[in-house]
Amino acid sequence: ETGVTQTPRHLVMGMTNKKSLKCEQHLGHNAMYWYKQSAKKPLELMFVYSLEERVENNSVPSRFSPECPNSSHLFLHLHTLQPEDSALYLCASSQDLGGGYYEQYFGPGTRLTVT
Amino acid sequence: AQSVTQLGSHVSVSEGALVLLRCNYSSSVPPYLFWYVQYPNQGLQLLLKYTSAATLVKGINGFEAEFKKSETSFHLTKPSAHMSDAAEYFCAVSGGTYSSASKIIFGSGTRLSIRP
Numbered sequence: 583e584t585g586v587t588q589t590p591r592h593l594v595m596g597m598t599n600k601k602s603l604k605c606e607q608h609l610g611h612n613a614m615y616w617y618k619q620s621a622k623k624p625l626e627l628m629f630v631y632s633l634e635e636r637v638e639n640n641s642v643p644s645r646f647s648p649e650c651p652n653s654s655h656l657f658l659h660l661h662t663l664q665p666e667d668s669a670l671y672l673c674a675s676s677q678d679l680g681g682g683y684y685e686q687y688f689g690p691g692t693r694l695t696v697t
Numbered sequence: 698a699q700s701v702t703q704l705g706s707h708v709s710v711s712e713g714a715l716v717l718l719r720c721n722y723s724s725s726v727p728p729y730l731f732w733y734v735q736y737p738n739q740g741l742q743l744l745l746k747y748t749s750a751a752t753l754v755k756g757i758n759g760f761e762a763e764f765k766k767s768e769t770s771f772h773l774t775k776p777s778a779h780m781s782d783a784a785e786y787f788c789a790v791s792g793g794t795y796s797s798a799s800k801i802i803f804g805s806g807t808r809l810s811i812r813p
Contacts, residue, residue, distance in 0.1 A: 625787070638800075689740050
């Protein structure tokens with residue numbers, strides 16, 4: 583595998599379910615990100631991790647719970663989601679933090695549908 | 698604080714025609730500016746990036762963008778469109794310093810369609 587991979591690519595879940603999204607980067611980067619991409623809206627930064635430490639949490643509801651066990655893996659645990667949470671969830675990584683100083687590399691995303 | 702506005706959610710051009718995607722930004726500090734492309738069922742890929750060096754930035758796939766401070770613009774162009782250019786394009790801005798607190802702010806995107 584190369585670059586940033588995400589699994590699953592598609593996920594349909596009910597509002598009472600618990601599921602997890604997985605992201606893995608094979609680039610040796612130190613920073614990882616979760617973004618939410620909804621139709622007709624700008625990308626929303628959800629969480630930022632640097633060397634496994636969460637450095638940013640942009641007022642994301644507690645039904646989204648991130649986990650970064652090491653610098654290569656990032657998870658997004660989901661529970662009791664709402665239909666408005668349906669979106670494409672993108673993971674990205676960069677060499678380090680620093681705004682746009684370091685290029686962010688994106689995974690293909692997980693298309694989440696909440697029924 | 699930074700913000701970015703992409704003018705036109707959908708642009709359609711003929712194959713071989715000029716591509717022009719518009720982006721205006723707002724920034725309280727000299728910015729870094731970016732264009733990303735997203736092909737169907739894929740993540741975002743960096744096309745090009747402005748970091749206060751040359752105002753005309755060349756990117757991949759024949760795209761380029763010009764930073765115009767007086768107009769607060771960073772429009773993306775390509776002289777001759779190809780069918781493979783059909784995708785969603787995102788303009789983005791961040792504070793132009795190395796700062797761990799500096800986020801990248803994305804525009805809403807412009808979908809580019811190419812007519813045969």
